[in-house]
Amino acid sequence: MHLFCFGYGDVARRLAARLTPHGWTIAGTVRDPARAAALNAVGVRAFAYDGSAALAESALDGVTHVLVSVPPPETIVAQHQLRGIPWLGYLSTTGVYGDHQGGWVDAQSTPVAPRTERARRRVEGEKAWLAIDAHVFRLAGIYGPGRNAIDDLRHGRTTRRIIKPGQVFSRCHVYDICSSLLASFERPNPGAIYDIADDEPASSAEVIEYAAAMLGIDPPPAVSFDDAAPAMSEMARSFYQECRRVSNARIKDELGVQLAFPTYREGLRAVVG
Incomplete structure (x- = not known):
């Protein structure tokens, strides 16, 4: 079997690590030619590619599975080359749902209502991939x-807890993404x-407090969202201007997924352990 990843990032790398012991061939794209050379040196057939022209036809020889983890329009030019490949997957974001004031959302019952430009681009990307029968995640x-509240505290990347009553976020551990x-x-x-998504949406402050307790340190000071917002980036503010709980019922019911990290607690304990 042969996996090709448009955007050989963290999810693709961790997915490849679970496939290579079973004899899979792994290939993919990166923007940096130097990184492409480094990946080729460790057995990943990598191509420097920015989406501005069609990918070399030979790059997809023998490919059985294609995973897309870069936003449009980078892969739009390649879509015509992918018809007929047995499995296509596109990694989107729950940001396409917009704000649901803390309500539960799922792909089957909730209209997509993105509020940000990046989410609207993702919706357009979804439409394009669904038109050629891709799976959308x-x-x-x-x-x-390397990407969690424990490490953020250890390395000084988290210096405050933002408090916005009623605000929660859904999360997913990269291992459970790969399992899905x-x-x-x-x-x-x-x-x-x-x-x-995992089973338990939670506020960012709650996760930070739990991580601090695991490290045996005091949590960083609490700051209200209203006080913090003026100094936040536009992207950071946008996260706090939307609130939703994301249902994972379909990956469990249809795909039989059993989450290794059903809440942030298991995920953070694994980091420390």
């Missing part, structure tokens, strides 16, 4: 090794949309 906030993709490989359903 809407990811909640990704965390995992592997499950889709086994049970393909072209054109399906899946939400990948």
Whole structure:
């Protein structure tokens, strides 16, 4: 079997690590030619590619699975080359749902209502991929090794807890993202949309407090969202201006996924452990 990743980032790298012991061939694109050379040196067939021209036809020789983790329009020019490949997957974001004032959302019952320009671009990307029978995976906030509240506190990247009553975020551990993709490989359903999130939406302050307790340190000072907002980036503010809880029922019911990290607690304990 042969996986090709448009955008060989963290999810693609961790997925590849679970496939290579089973004899899979791994290939993908990166923007930096130097990184492409480094990946080729460790057995990943990598191509420097920015989406401005069609990918070399030979790059897709023998490919059975394609995973897209870069936003449009970078891969639009390549879509015509992908028709007929047995499994296509596009990594989108739960940001396409917009604000639901803390209500639950899922791909089957909730209209997509993006509020930000980047989310609107993702919706257009979804439409383009669904038109050629790709699977769409809407990811909640990704965390995992090297990308979590424990490391943020250890390295001084988190200096405050932002408090906004009623605000929660859904998250997903990168390991569970990969498990969901592997499950889709086994049970393909072209054109399906899946939400990948854990079982317990929680505030960022709650997660930071838990991480601090695990490290045996005091949590950083609390700051209200209203006080913090003027100094926040536009992107950071946008996260706090939307509130939703993301259902993971479909990956469990249809794909049989059992989350290794059903809440942020298990995920953070794994980092410390």
